[in-house]
Amino acid sequence: MSTSTVTPSRAGRVTLGSVFRAESIRFFALRSTQILIVVAVLAQMALAALGIWSVGAFMSNIPAEAGMPNFTDPEVTAEVFGSGITFSQLILGAMAVLLASGEFTTGSAVSTFLASPQRLRVLSAKALLIAVLTGVISVAGTFLAYLVCLPIAGHYELGLELSSAAFQRVLWYGALTTMMVALIGLALGFLLRSSAGGITVLLGLFFVLSILVQVLIMAVDWVKNIVQYLPDQVVSALISPTTSMSSLETWQLMCAVAGWAVIPLVFAAWALRVRDI
Amino acid sequence: MIQAQELSKRYGSKTVVDRVSFTVQPGQVTGFLGPNGAGKSTTMRMILGLATPTSGSVQVNGAPFTSSSHPLTEVGALLEARSVHKSLTARAHLRSMAAAGHLPASRVDAVLQLTGLWSVQHKKVGGFSLGMGQRLGIATALLGDPQVLILDEPVNGLDPEGVAWVRQLARQQAAEGKTVFISSHLMSEMSQTADHLIIIGRGRIMADAPIAEFLADGREQTLVRAGDLEALMRALAASGVELVREDAMTLRVVGPTSQQIGQRALEAGIALSELRPLSRTLEDAYLELTRTAVEYESTTAAPMTAGK
Incomplete structure (x- = not known):
């Protein structure tokens, strides 16, 4: 292998596929990754079960009244089931932050970018990896949560069906928005190069910003239109539309998801290209 | 071969590397010598595309490294001992690097054995000593059996046996026709390894000549x-x-x-x-050359600090 003429052309060649493989080897070799995945799935299961249990317990204690949501309707129950998904999404989002910021906090960026001096290829490989992975984890987590919730829902005679439109929304929109949150996290990791900073901004985006803007709504009317496009509002509008105050159409929400997934990543790509490692 | 033309790097108003031009030839060991803070690491980072030059350009085997399609077989580099995620095992790190370059798993085994890390390959890098970290860095650099080897202060933290091993390794790689570029802040180190010396001080090239020319056979x-x-x-x-x-x-x-x-x-x-x-001795010649160019001159005998 001492000269390029005897080296097989494939050996040594770095491609998007090979960087993707390198990233996944490293990703799964890390204990922190495995822990975060397990915690995210457990959180999703626990919050779904808690939601179903509390609604069931509440319903069995009071007589049904007119105007109350009918929780025997699978469409209504599924929304309760999916309302806790944001929590596991943020854990996976934090994992995505670490996937990018860890390169800079541990110094491994040097190895990474020597193996692939084309920096955007590294970003693409990481984005692909985290999007596929969090999408799959979200789908798997929703199914596991369903299995846990099924006996609880049965006990309280609540309707919870895989085939219901509401459950399908939780399943697929849940996966889609999880990917969105993860890509925002990845972008923040590359932009801020700090784990604590990236996770703080991600949480701020989901919890603080919404509250802040909602306070502003009182004073300024046009802010209401903006608040609907904030990531946490988009997630709840897609997963639990009946409890959400959103007035956006599905296609508008999809555009918002795409925007949140792509625009921060574009800034991250630009910063990664321009800044020194 | 590494060719730098008028390479400069400025951070704000501070010029770290100042219009540096040099050529590192294959088949010999080229020493990159300079006091701490002279711009050695920054120059190496620019060669490797990790830092973008403010002006000028640098090419590795005739093209910028950032456009290399076979980066791992083209260049192997050791920049900092700690350029590996602490929670990874040595083997996982090397496997990941090998995967990035479509390199066979046999290369991972080979460099683990070559660097004496075979017995600790399943240990986490975070628990490595400075010397072991340095060995892992060298293993990473050698993974693709690269044409160009760039080592920034490779003997830092190594025991005497390790130092001798790095010297021998550098000589052997050069003998195979590879380009070997090693930085150090110690002339004594370079005088035993390098065929050619490039001396840098305050971001400028002070000397660029075969080591023999620095002193007639050192007498x-x-x-x-x-x-x-x-x-x-x-x-x-x-x-x-x-x-x-x-x-x-x-x-x-x-x-x-x-x-x-x-x-x-x-x-x-x-x-x-x-x-x-x-x-004078090579050491004197070096001190003389860089006396005016040291970043942090000590007024009394100060403890020797390790180079970055």
Whole structure:
């Protein structure tokens, strides 16, 4: 292998596929990754079960009244089931932050970018990896949560069906928005190069910003239109539309998801290209 | 081959590397010598595309490294001992690097054995000593059996056996026709490894020449003037001493130090009219060159700090 003429052309060649493989080897070799995945799935299961249990317990204690949501309707129950998904999404989002910021906090960026001096290829490989992975984890987590919730829902005679439109929304929109949150996290990791900073901004985006803007709504009317496009509002509008105050159409929400997934990543790509490692 | 043309790097108003041009030839070990903060690491980072030059350009084997399609077989580099995620095992890190370059798993085994890390391959890198981290960095650099080897202060933290091993490794790679570029802040280190020296101080190239040119085979040279030159020559004649008559009154002595010459002249009762050391050791030559260019000059004897 001492000269390029005897080296097989494939050996040594770095491609998007090979960087993707390198990233996944490293990703799964890390204990922190495995822990975060397990915690995210457990959180999703626990919050779904808690939601179903509390609604069931509440319903069995009071007589049904007119105007109350009918929780025997699978469409209504599924929304309760999916309302806790944001929590596991943020854990996976934090994992995505670490996937990018860890390169800079541990110094491994040097190895990474020597193996692939084309920096955007590294970003693409990481984005692909985290999007596929969090999408799959979200789908798997929703199914596991369903299995846990099924006996609880049965006990309280609540309707919870895989085939219901509401459950399908939780399943697929849940996966889609999880990917969105993860890509925002990845972008923040590359932009801020700090784990604590990236996770703080991600949480701020989901919890603080919404509250802040909602306070502003009182004073300024046009802010209401903006608040609907904030990531946490988009997630709840897609997963639990009946409890959400959103007035956006599905296609508008999809555009918002795409925007949140792509625009921060574009800034991250630009910063990664321009800044020194 | 590495070619830098007018390479500069500025951070704000501070110029770290100042219009540096040099060529690192294959088939020999080129030492990159300079005091701490002289711009060695920054230059190496620019060669590797990790830092973008403010102006100028640098090419590896005729093209910028950032456009390399086979980066791992083209260049292997050790920049900092800790360029690996702490929670990874040595093997996982190397496997990941090998996967990035479509390199066979046999290369991972080979470099683990070569660097003596075989027995700790399943240990987390975070628990490695400085020397082990350095060995892992060298293993990473050698993974693709690269044409160009760039090592930034490779012997830092290594024990004497490790230092000798790095020297031998560098020589062997150069003998195979590879380009070997090693930085150090110690002339003594370079004098034992390098064929060619590039000396940098305050971001500027101070010297760029074969090591032999820095000093004629590293021996002391002294210019001596005396009335009775014949008697002096008889007094100094010994094995390992070279006497060159410059003119009727002047003698150039190669070998002994000026103190030894003075001592022997005194013993022989010869009066000297002049006794002047002509050249110094390699270390002196280096200190002289960089004296005006050290970033942080110590006023008293300060502890030696490790290079970055």
